[in-house]
Amino acid sequence: MISFTRAAYDEIVYQGYDGGDEEICGILAGEHGETESHVAEVYPVDNAAETPQIRYAMDPEEQLAVTEELEAAGHEVVGFYHSHPSGPTHPSETDADRATWPGYSYAICAFDGYPFLGSWRWTGDEFEGERVVVEE
Structure with a gap:
């Protein structure tokens, strides 16, 4: 199970709308557990993919900087988020190929x-x- 504060959940949706036809992405921050995690904040990361309409990629240096920022704020990395503006409601084959955590x-x-x-x-x-x- 993963729980989100209302503000964190809504922020991902708003970022997705603002991204238009391009995928948005970022890091989920809060408390990470083996079976249950809690997302208190989301930290956007620029989508560095060559084709942001169908892919997302986080620049490793920016990802590291954002990770250090969220840890300095007392959070743990819970995971990652991105949008599928016109894609499926589940992970794609590309998402599985690129998953590393x-x-x-x-x-x-x-x-x-x-x-x-x-x-x-x-x-x-x-x-x-x-x-x-x-x-709520």
């Missing part, structure tokens, strides 16, 4: 009618869906 969450905000935010844990071999809870 076993045990961490990968949240995807898809825009197919209404925004949908789902989350999956990367096992090292595949994504496993996890329940998303929004704290």
Whole structure:
């Protein structure tokens, strides 16, 4: 299970809308657990992909700087997020090929009618869906 503060959940959706037809991405910050995690804040990272309409990529130096910033604020990395402006509501084959943090969450905000935010844990071999809870 992964829980989000209402503000963190909404921020991902707003960033997705603002990204238009390009994927947005960033880091989920809060408390990381083996089976349950809590997202208190989200930290956007510029999408450095050559084709941001269908891919996302975080610049490693920016990702490291943002990770240091969130840790300095007392948070842990919970995982990562990105949007699928016109894609599926689940991880793509490319998402699986590029996943590198076993045990961490990968949240995807898809825009197919209404925004949908789902989350999956990367096992090292595949994504496993996890329940998303929004704290009011």
